[in-house]
Amino acid sequence: MNYLITIIGPTAIGKTSLSIALAQHFGCEILSCDSRQFFKEMTIGTAVPNTDELATAKHHFIQNKSIFENYTVGDFEKEAIVKLDELFQKNNIQIMVGGSGLYVDAVLKGFDEFPAIENSIREKINIDFEVFGIDYLQQKLKELDADFYHKIELENPQTLQNPQRMKRFIEVCIGTGKPYSSFLNQKKNKRNFTPIIIGLEAEREIMYNRINQRVDGMIDTGLVKEAEELFAYKNLNALQTVGYRELFDYFEGTISLDFAKEEIKKNTRRFAKRQETWFKRTENAKWFDYLTDVSKIKAFINSELLK
Numbered sequence: 001m002n003y004l005i006t007i008i009g010p011t012a013i014g015k016t017s018l019s020i021a022l023a024q025h026f027g028c029e030i031l032s033c034d035s036r037q038f039f040k041e042m043t044i045g046t047a048v049p050n051t052d053e054l055a056t057a058k059h060h061f062i063q064n065k066s067i068f069e070n071y072t073v074g075d076f077e078k079e080a081i082v083k084l085d086e087l088f089q090k091n092n093i094q095i096m097v098g099g100s101g102l103y104v105d106a107v108l109k110g111f112d113e114f115p116a117i118e119n120s121i122r123e124k125i126n127i128d129f130e131v132f133g134i135d136y137l138q139q140k141l142k143e144l145d146a147d148f149y150h151k152i153e154l155e156n157p158q159t160l161q162n163p164q165r166m167k168r169f170i171e172v173c174i175g176t177g178k179p180y181s182s183f184l185n186q187k188k189n190k191r192n193f194t195p196i197i198i199g200l201e202a203e204r205e206i207m208y209n210r211i212n213q214r215v216d217g218m219i220d221t222g223l224v225k226e227a228e229e230l231f232a233y234k235n236l237n238a239l240q241t242v243g244y245r246e247l248f249d250y251f252e253g254t255i256s257l258d259f260a261k262e263e264i265k266k267n268t269r270r271f272a273k274r275q276e277t278w279f280k281r282t283e284n285a286k287w288f289d290y291l292t293d294v295s296k297i298k299a300f301i302n303s304e305l306l307k
Helices: 015-026 051-056 073-088 101-109 119-132 134-144 146-155 157-161 163-176 204-220 223-233 245-251 257-279 294-305
Strands: 003-008 030-032 093-097 194-201 285-289
Touching: 003 015, 003 101, 003 294, 015 030, 015 051, 015 093, 015 194, 015 294, 030 073, 073 093, 073 101, 101 257, 119 134, 119 163, 134 146, 134 157, 134 163, 146 157, 146 257, 157 163, 194 294, 204 223, 204 257, 223 245, 245 257, 285 294
Parallel strands: 003 093, 003 194, 030 093, 194 285
Antiparallel strands: none
16 A cells, blocks of 8 residues: 655645655655746745755755756646655655646646637637737636636635636637536545545644745845846746745836835735635644644654554
8 A cells, every 4th residue: 555645735844844854754755736836947935955954864846857848737647646656665655745736636636627719719819918918818708608717816816816727718718518527526536545634734824924934044145146137037937936926016116116025925825825725624634833843743654554
């Protein structure tokens, strides 16, 4: 029997340190499913594990892609399952960690399959987007699949600003004549592992203070310089994320640096709240306070392994 220890929770809660402690204890490796940490050009703003942390336990899917590549959750699911099959040959216990709920779900439950769409439909949507912009895509999806639109608005609102994702939703609706949401969760994907899901949580005020301290640390270690080097590519999908967008506004002269810093903190807090909403729906997750001694978490995992 293979087991995938999966660590979930909001940003800055301590998932990385716990995953490393567990990897050392079980002698296994770590699969990252943080969609912001895939990109090698983004280090400080995505809180990539530092050199010592990466040396302490072997990580996969950390800075393995470029911001110039089109990398989807479907691509990640396929690559992650192949990697896990390889890792389980060495140890029947492996660890997955990350704050990207959609990517966690893709590995644990599988990615939904959609019918092929005619190129003419895709081309028409691309033209409409070039003419009318992202507002058009948002309104179109609201018309074609209102329930799905409101679900995104609640759980993952940054997706509404992602043209590639929005165009995909719309082309499925138009190409099939059915709501995009009707194709979700149609089948159970078989996995060769049993998940043991560990959630980390903290009181809202504590979590927000940790986020504020992390952002201050990012600024002190060079986030502004990192963002400035990426400013020329600000329209790429990978860079439509908290910590970079705000600094791009600063470089464009629309806001001050101090205001940008506060916006990063505010938007990161909002992001963490959305993560909480997403992860709290996770079935069979065992939640621990972020200060829980690792020994107690190990004891819980060991009890699950004996079932």
